Amino acid sequence: MVTEQSQVIVFQHEGLRAGLLVSALQGVHRVPSTALVSSPMREAASVESALSQYAALVRELVHADAGLPLIQCLDPAALMRRLQPASSAAVAVRALQQEREAA
Numbered sequence: 001m002v003t004e005q006s007q008v009i010v011f012q013h014e015g016l017r018a019g020l021l022v023s024a025l026q027g028v029h030r031v032p033s034t035a036l037v038s039s040p041m042r043e044a045a046s047v048e049s050a051l052s053q054y055a056a057l058v059r060e061l062v063h064a065d066a067g068l069p070l071i072q073c074l075d076p077a078a079l080m081r082r083l084q085p086a087s088s089a090a091v092a093v094r095a096l097q098q099e100r101e102a103a
Helices: 040-044 076-083 089-102
Strands: 007-013 016-022 036-038 058-062 071-074
Touching: 007 076, 016 076, 071 076
Parallel strands: none
Antiparallel strands: 007 016, 036 058, 058 071
């Protein structure tokens, strides 16, 4: 539902731009990379689930010790894959395999 408090957050990833309609925006914070922790959903994701509509969009969290409330960080690449279902599934599989090999 769009209200007077609704706002659009625009982001860009690999030359593609998208907007997210949010019901309210509390602020924009800059956090150091040391404040980010891996989401449990990231570790639970498998190659099969990454190709489904339920692939984790939240891959990192801002650690509560950073002095901020727990904030979920959207993965722009995963969001763009979700918005473009016609994109190559093979690319998604390769990316996950490379990520696992690097870990």
